[in-house]
Amino acid sequence: MLDSLQEGLLLLFHAKPFLYMLLGVFIGFWVGILPGIGGSATLAIMLPFIYRMTPQEGIPFLLGMHSVVQTTGDITSVLFGIPGEPTTVATIMDGYPMAKKGEAGRALGAALMSSLVGAIIGAIVLVVAIPLVKPLILACGSPEMLMVIIIGLTSIAGLSSKDGRGLTAGLLAGGFGLLCAMVGEAPQTGTLRLTFGQMALWNGIPLVPAIIGIFTIPEIVDLKVRGTSIAGNLSPEKLSSGVMEGIRDTFRHGWLVIRCSLIGSWIGFLPGLGGAVSQWIAYGHAVQSSRTKEERAGFGKGDVRGVLGPGAANNSKEGAGLIPTIAFGIPATGSMSILLSGLIILGLAPGPDMLTKHLALTFSMAWTIALANIITVAVSLLFINHFARLTLIRGNLLIPVIVFLCFLGAYGTENRMGDLLVMVAFGFLGYWMLRAGLPRPPFIIGLLLGEPAETYLALSTQLYGFNWLFRPGVVILMLLAVAVVLYPMLSGWRMQKVPHGK
Amino acid sequence: MANKGATILTFCIMAAAVAVLIATRQWPRDAAQFPTGIALFVCGMAVINFLTSWPGNNKEHAGKTMDLQLAAEADPARADRNTITIFLWILGFLLCIFLCGFPLASLLFIFLYLRLEGREGWRVCVGMTATAGLFLYLLYMLALKTSFRSGWLLEWLRNYLAASN
Numbered sequence: 001m002l003d004s005l006q007e008g009l010l011l012l013f014h015a016k017p018f019l020y021m022l023l024g025v026f027i028g029f030w031v032g033i034l035p036g037i038g039g040s041a042t043l044a045i046m047l048p049f050i051y052r053m054t055p056q057e058g059i060p061f062l063l064g065m066h067s068v069v070q071t072t073g074d075i076t077s078v079l080f081g082i083p084g085e086p087t088t089v090a091t092i093m094d095g096y097p098m099a100k101k102g103e104a105g106r107a108l109g110a111a112l113m114s115s116l117v118g119a120i121i122g123a124i125v126l127v128v129a130i131p132l133v134k135p136l137i138l139a140c141g142s143p144e145m146l147m148v149i150i151i152g153l154t155s156i157a158g159l160s161s162k163d164g165r166g167l168t169a170g171l172l173a174g175g176f177g178l179l180c181a182m183v184g185e186a187p188q189t190g191t192l193r194l195t196f197g198q199m200a201l202w203n204g205i206p207l208v209p210a211i212i213g214i215f216t217i218p219e220i221v222d223l224k225v226r227g228t229s230i231a232g233n234l235s236p237e238k239l240s241s242g243v244m245e246g247i248r249d250t251f252r253h254g255w256l257v258i259r260c261s262l263i264g265s266w267i268g269f270l271p272g273l274g275g276a277v278s279q280w281i282a283y284g285h286a287v288q289s290s291r292t293k294e295e296r297a298g299f300g301k302g303d304v305r306g307v308l309g310p311g312a313a314n315n316s317k318e319g320a321g322l323i324p325t326i327a328f329g330i331p332a333t334g335s336m337s338i339l340l341s342g343l344i345i346l347g348l349a350p351g352p353d354m355l356t357k358h359l360a361l362t363f364s365m366a367w368t369i370a371l372a373n374i375i376t377v378a379v380s381l382l383f384i385n386h387f388a389r390l391t392l393i394r395g396n397l398l399i400p401v402i403v404f405l406c407f408l409g410a411y412g413t414e415n416r417m418g419d420l421l422v423m424v425a426f427g428f429l430g431y432w433m434l435r436a437g438l439p440r441p442p443f444i445i446g447l448l449l450g451e452p453a454e455t456y457l458a459l460s461t462q463l464y465g466f467n468w469l470f471r472p473g474v475v476i477l478m479l480l481a482v483a484v485v486l487y488p489m490l491s492g493w494r495m496q497k498v499p500h501g502k
Numbered sequence: 503m504a505n506k507g508a509t510i511l512t513f514c515i516m517a518a519a520v521a522v523l524i525a526t527r528q529w530p531r532d533a534a535q536f537p538t539g540i541a542l543f544v545c546g547m548a549v550i551n552f553l554t555s556w557p558g559n560n561k562e563h564a565g566k567t568m569d570l571q572l573a574a575e576a577d578p579a580r581a582d583r584n585t586i587t588i589f590l591w592i593l594g595f596l597l598c599i600f601l602c603g604f605p606l607a608s609l610l611f612i613f614l615y616l617r618l619e620g621r622e623g624w625r626v627c628v629g630m631t632a633t634a635g636l637f638l639y640l641l642y643m644l645a646l647k648t649s650f651r652s653g654w655l656l657e658w659l660r661n662y663l664a665a666s667n
Contacts, residue, residue: 034641097570169508172551175544176515179522182540186533193529193537194522217592222572224588225581301571396620397630400612403592404634411604412642415649424596428589434572436508454536 001359005127008363012371017060020053024064025372029379031065032072032084034405039069039085040335047342055346055361060368062342066335067119067369068376070314074111075380078307079104079390080230080402081219082409086208087314090279092215093441094299094306099230101302104388109246110304111311112377112384114257117250118312119373121261122268122319123366129269129320130355130362133327140270143468146456147477148270149449152277154484155284156442170442173433177446178453180205187455200418204451207276209410209423211444216406217427218434223395223402230391230398243384249304256289260309261316268317268332269324280445282313288484300439319369326354326362509552516548591615603653605643609635 012018031042043066050058073084078095091111098107156174183194184204195201223230250257260282267278286309290296299306321332322339329350331337343350354362380387410423433440460468468474522541526534591611598607613631616622642648652660 093570168547168550168554172512172515172544172547175540175547176518178540179519179537179544182522182537186529189530189533191529191533193533194525218570218572220592221585221588222570225572225584227584394620396622397616397626399588400615400620401630401634403595403615404608404612407595407599407604407608408638408642411650412646412648417600417651420596420599424592427592431585432507432511434570436511438508438511450540457536458532 001131004359005363007360008365009367011056011360011364012060012367014056017056020057021060021064021368021372022375024061024066025068025375028065028068028372029072029376032069032074032088033076034084039066040338042069043335043338043342047338047345050342050345053346055343055348055358056364058342058346059361059365062339063365063368064372066339067315067318067372070318071112071115071119071373071376072380074115074307074311074314075108075387078107078111079387080398080405082216082402082405083211086211086276087279088310089211089215089276089444090283090310090314090441091307092219093283093310094301094303096219096230097300097302098304098307099388099391102391103242103302104230104391105384106242106246106249106304107302107307108384108387109243109381110249110307111246112380113247113250114260114308114311115315116373116377117254117257118261118264118315119318120370121258121312122265122316123370124319125262125265125269125316126319126322126366126369127363129323130327130359133323133355139473141468141471141473142456142459142463143471144473144477145270146453146460146468147474147481148267149453149456151477151481151484152281152445152449153453154481155281155288156445166439169438173438173440174442174446177443177448178450179446180443181447181450182454184451187451188458198418200416205447206414206416206419206422207447208413209419210426210447211276212406212409213423213426214430214433214440214444216402217424218431220399220402220406221431224399227395229394243381243388246304250308253305253308256286256305257308257312259289260285260312264313264316265320267313268320270332276448277445278313278317279310280441280448282309283441284445284484285309315373319366322365326350326365512548512552516545516552519544519548587619591619599653601653601655603656604650605635605638606656607653608638 012021027042027046028039031039043062046062046065050061053061069085070087073088074091074095076082076084077088077091078099081092081096081099083089083092095107095111098104153174156170181204183201185191185202186193192202200206263282263285264278267281283306286305287296287299289305290299295303321336324330324332325336325340326343327350329340331340340350348354348358348361406423407420410419411417413419430440433443464471469478519541522537523545526538526541529537595607595611598610601607602610609631612634613627616627616630617624643650
């Protein structure tokens with residue numbers, strides 16, 4: 001196995017594969033930064049170009065491009081409050097407020113370094129999991145998947161405010177998100193629900209336009225109301241001075257970064273949950289890990305841990321997501337299914353051969369993920385000061401560009417005019433929620449998890465009756481879900497016990 | 503304002519949940535079960551939130567949610583005016599896209615916003631509009647082959663000209 005690991009690295013260091021990887025990284029870098037050009041779409045566009053490549057060249061090209069998209073997507077999320085990718089939305093929650101406080105450099109440093117750590121952990125998980133993969137995958141049936149989704153939903157409790165009213169508001173927002181997720185075809189019967197005769201809604205509410213609208217339009221309104229640049233009237237020196245601090249933050253909160261990377265890997269490993277979920281569960285975990293009331297109150301207002309958690313999770317899921325894809329041909333996410341097509345085009349059949357005959361090639365994938373992210377982070381760190389200075393551009397110059405990019409992002413995903421209406425409608429909703437004190441992250445979690453929750457609940461009940469509740473994996477995950485709910489309550493109770501100032 | 507807004511939004515969410523409950527009566531049992539459960543949960547939460555957010559009931563809650571805090575230092579009248587202005591620009595851009603198509607609407611929006619709202623000089627307006635146009639053309643139209651539908655107005659004009667010829 002060690003020989004194959006070494007061989008995998010050497011495969012990557014041949015001239016042509018290395019250059020193809022660099023080309024992929026270059027494309028992925030810009031794809032991540034620009035909102036609306038999704039990593040999956042770009043993978044699909046690039047597929048015709050790999051027909052003449054060998055597997056040793058094609059894999060670094062595709063994977064190099066795909067694995068850095070999340071890393072640079074964080075840059076747009078931090079600087080402008082626009083998700084560069086649908087998987088980098090949670091970074092906005094604290095990254096953008098940090099940019100507004102003049103800590104763009106620190107937020108970028110933290111986002112990039114945690115992304116790198118996450119990507120490396122994801123690659124390690126890929127290497128370590130290969131011998132263990134079969135029993136792990138087989139142990140995860142629909143009941144266990146449902147329990148993972150329930151753990152995701154319980155993070156709503158952590159993402160709501162700390163007082164009772166805030167919890168109700170969070171649960172209401174989460175429930176409303178679940179209700180919105182019911183739009184479209186029912187997974188079991190195919191019945192059209194709440195589509196109002198619109199064919200565009202048959203597949204449910206389009207997620208990318210909804211996410212762009214709900215998060216970005218309120219930020220645009222806020223920028224207009226403040227009438228300044230994103231970072232206000234701060235000096236350029238202050239902006240870029242925190243880069244090293246952000247990098248140090250990653251190691252200062254190293255244990256949190258590792259935990260969030262493992263959460264991302266676990267979610268990435270499970271087929272069907274999608275990459276957008278892992279960032280929110282990681283964010284919820286980061287919030288729950290705060291020890292005092294004051295610490296917790298800082299989340300959503302620019303706490304660096306709110307950047308570190310999602311940053312690590314959305315990168316670590318890539319390596320883990322490859323495990324079911326290459327071992328069983330079960331793509332964990334949409335982009336993995338395109339990558340799977342790429343492997344088939346290159347003449348590689350997913351399955352036991354990838355773990356035996358082509359083991360070195362499989363390990364070269366892990367090396368590609370790690371190396372591509374190291375290169376991207378190094379290049380980004382070189383230009384980070386220039387990136388941070390973008391937050392000093394006058395609001396009046398930025399607003400039309402941000403609005404244009406939002407519309408382009410919403411339209412560019414599916415090329416449907418209806419998506420623009422969805423984006424604007426959710427923009428209004430997001431602004432109204434902010435004014436009314438209803439938190440938006442629980443709403444998004446509900447919207448993301450509603451459909452898979454219903455599907456897996458129906459599957460579990462059909463296959464096992466109510467016996468699925470007693471499966472060992474389900475019991476363990478159920479206890480974990482209970483712990484996730486109880487932890488903030490217990491810590492809140494502990495905080496009340498401790499007198500102020502101690 | 504925050505409390506009034508919360509009350510109205512909660513009422514709207516509750517109304518939506520009730521509408522879903524009514525709609526579920528026409529769906530098969532398997533398709534209706536999950537939405538019914540969720541709608542009942544939302545109704546319950548809405549009632550609790552409705553009571554707690556009743557104007558004058560809980561003034562301390564504002565600003566406590568774990569989310570973006572809107573600018574508080576701005577003059578409220580000016581803030582409201584700016585909010586309405588930016589929403590009107592966004593709606594205008596949307597309408598313009600449907601009328602003139604995406605590429606033309608984007609150029610018009612950027613130019614007009616910079617000139618009328620931002621009061622920028624001609625050079626900045628033309629330069630930024632041209633850059634955006636070039637970006638859209640080179641990346642989306644030429645490289646990615648994104649298809650942009652022409653707007654209703656342009657289609658009508660084309661049909662009109664074709665008919666008159």
